[in-house]
Amino acid sequence: MGFVSKLCHLPEIGARVIEEMLMPAIVSGKLLVLYNRVPKSVSLSEGRIQAVEMLDTQEGTGIWIEADYVLDATELGDLLPLAKVGYVTGAESCRDTGELHAVSGDPEPENVQAFTWCFPMGYDAAATALRDEYAIPKPKQYEYWRSFTPKMEPAWSGSLLSLRYCHPPTCEPIEFPLFASEEKPNGWNLWGYRRILSKEVFSEPDQWHEITLINWPQNDYLEGNLIGASSQETERILEGARQLSLSFAYWLQNEAPRPDGGAGYHGLYLRPDITGTKDGLAKAPYIRESRRISALTTVTENHVGAHARDWNWPDAMKDSVGVGWYPIDLHPSSDGKNYIDIPTLPFQIPLGALIPQDDINLIAAAKNIGTTHITNGCYRLHPTEWTIGEAAGCLASFCLTHDVVPKQVWEKSGLLSDFQTNLVDHGFELEWSSRHQREYYEAIKA
Ligand SMILES: Cc1cc2nc3c(=O)[nH]c(=O)nc-3n(C[C@H](O)[C@H](O)[C@H](O)COP(=O)(O)OP(=O)(O)OC[C@H]3O[C@@H](n4cnc5c(N)ncnc54)[C@H](O)[C@@H]3O)c2cc1C
Structure with missing residues (x-):
């Protein structure tokens, strides 16, 4: 029930499907899957890669893999x-x-597309007016992101934190409703764009809170290029992207304009249970x-x-x-x-x-x-x-x-x-x- 694709589902379902597909190769000893590894160094000899050292990002230990x-x-x-x-x-x-x-x-080697630190949000419609039920603390960069307007060519219209963005083909601003309305149940809305859990697929819909994945232009991070960045610069960029996403979540909870004239959808909440992370953001950023x-x-x-x-x-x-x-x-x-x-x-x-x-x-x-x-x-x-x-x-x-x-x-x-x-x-x-x-x-x- 997400508009973007027929493959819209909770992340754990995708992970399980892939694990199941790999299982025959794993149990027959043809495939070894190592999680949480990044390549650290390469052993080269006469122009050939002999082995790659993979660093365990949690243990800090390395393992050399020859191939x-x-x-x-x-x-x-x-x-x-x-x-x-x-x-x-x-x-x-x-x-x-x-x-x-x-x-x-x-050529502009530093000119790369924005990346996005995605996160899922659940929605408890009954809590829309209950300010404290799901409130997250104000992110430390909130004031910065709240007034941030990307400097763009052609120009971006208004603040990034909004329900509006530039229409991709024309770069003209367009305003979207967060949710479908009773008058336009099938009209375009941000919630349905990347919905990963829909009430409608369940026999008792009212027992479920819907979930959508926030991967919208509003949390595209533009203030840095990760390619070739020093480790200090990488940390600054990644933290900026996390702060932008958390700031957007906070803005949606507290300031997003509602059709009834109120501000903030207090029934929106982060889902660390879905991501397996403490802050409720995805495990890794989406790099384009x-x-x-x-x-x-x-x-x-x-x-x-x-x-x-x-x-x-x-x-x-x-x-x-x-x-x-x-x-x-x-x-x-x-x-x-x-x-x-x-x-x-x-x-x-x-x-x-x-x-x-x-x-x-x-x-x-x-x-x-x-x-x-x-x-x-x-x-x-x-x-x-x-x-x-x-x-x-x-x-x-x-x-x-x-x-x-x-x-x-x-x-x-x-x-x-x-x-x-x-x-x-x-x-x-x-x-x-x-x-x-x-x-x-x-x-x-x-
Ligand atoms: C939030 C988000 C939104 C997106 N939106 C869309 C969309 O709307 N439409 C669309 O079509 N696409 C979209 N994409 C892109 C799409 O998800 C990717 O194109 C797709 O996941 C790529 O799949 P992959 O299996 O090739 O690579 P990955 O999913 O990146 O998987 C590759 C895996 O292999 C591992 N690996 C790499 N090298 C080795 C090696 N030598 N040995 C062992 N393991 C290795 C990596 O660590 C990684 O785990 C989106 C992606 C994200 C994250």
């Missing part, structure tokens, strides 16, 4: 600097990429833009953007390892650029975007593939990222089985077609069906 191939699916592409793999960050110049929406002057490998192929707006292509269908990618489709959805950036929201045409994922130009046994397995700042906006989403990860795993396996390296698979047409057949046997779709092409094309144009 023939290393797949990086970290949120920020952590392995790339550690393994000395060439990469880019931020916004490329249109001089270099020829993209319609790239920045016009020099990571380091990107300097890849054999870089996907640009000219490959996928509807306007850049004058609505001409993307050219077939002969090294396709999967399909994806999502608009170019760039959130406001740490360098003051407002939304960029551009339609795309259903596209493919080229194998060359997963393989670094450097000769190294690392494969990009997430949003760290060869895209630009602009096309990251359409390759960073669930279905596409999942396909990228699956294709990266299949590529490592194929290379080990056939005693070849990824670049050979990409270069030699016989190997490439064997690999693609292997992918199709694993259930991959490498191209859009003509029915989907037709349907999507009509939908986007409309």
Whole structure:
């Protein structure tokens, strides 16, 4: 019952589904899953990664893991600097990429999209007028965030803490109701956007409090770039993002305008029981833009953007390892650029975007593939990222089985077609069906 997707559920359900899927590999000893680890260092020899040291963030201890191939699916592409793999960050110049929406002057490596410290909120409608029932303490940066207006180009309208934000395609301000009203039960409202628990799916709805995930433009954090930040700067940025989210929760509880003329929805409350954290914020921030490998192929707006292509269908990618489709959805950036929201045409994922130009046994397995700042906006989403990860795993396996390296698979047409057949046997779709092409094309144009 969330508008954003058919997959809207409590986080624990997602975690359990994934654990269940992995269980056969775990119990048969093929897979070891280690939680709460971050890569700390890499042992390199003759340009190859021999092993990666993973730090246990709770115990402070390290463990070295040796492997023939290393797949990086970290949120920020952590392995790339550690393994000395060439990469880019931020916004490329249109001089270099020829993209319609790239920045016009020099590249802006610090210009990355906002990240968000998400949190779920429950709602007890019966407590709306009861100020103290669920009140959280005033966050220490509240006064700062309460009067904060992002400095943006095009300009942001009013304070960030509001029920209003810039309409992504036009950057015009739009006001949303928090909840659906009786007059417009199906009208757009913020609550239903990312609802993860709906009363309506239960036989006794009144026994439940609904829950929504607050991942809205209002808690996009714009005041810093995590990529390459020192540990002190990282802590400042992360704390700022936590404070922004808590301030928004406090504002919703105490100051958000209600249709009855009152202020504050006192029945809204944080759900640390859902997140497993003390403060009720998510365990980790949601990062939209990571380091990107300097890849054999870089996907640009000219490959996928509807306007850049004058609505001409993307050219077939002969090294396709999967399909994806999502608009170019760039959130406001740490360098003051407002939304960029551009339609795309259903596209493919080229194998060359997963393989670094450097000769190294690392494969990009997430949003760290060869895209630009602009096309990251359409390759960073669930279905596409999942396909990228699956294709990266299949590529490592194929290379080990056939005693070849990824670049050979990409270069030699016989190997490439064997690999693609292997992918199709694993259930991959490498191209859009003509029915989907037709349907999507009509939908986007409309
Ligand atoms: C709050 C939020 C809102 C979002 N909104 C949307 C949306 O509206 N629509 C949409 O389509 N997408 C959205 N996304 C994006 C979507 O969630 C991601 O695209 C998706 O989760 C990526 O899945 P993944 O499995 O590829 O990567 P992840 O979920 O990041 O999982 C990768 C895992 O692998 C681990 N890992 C990395 N490298 C290794 C290694 N070598 N060995 C072992 N483990 C490794 C990482 O630690 C991590 O746990 C959203 C994401 C968030 C967090």
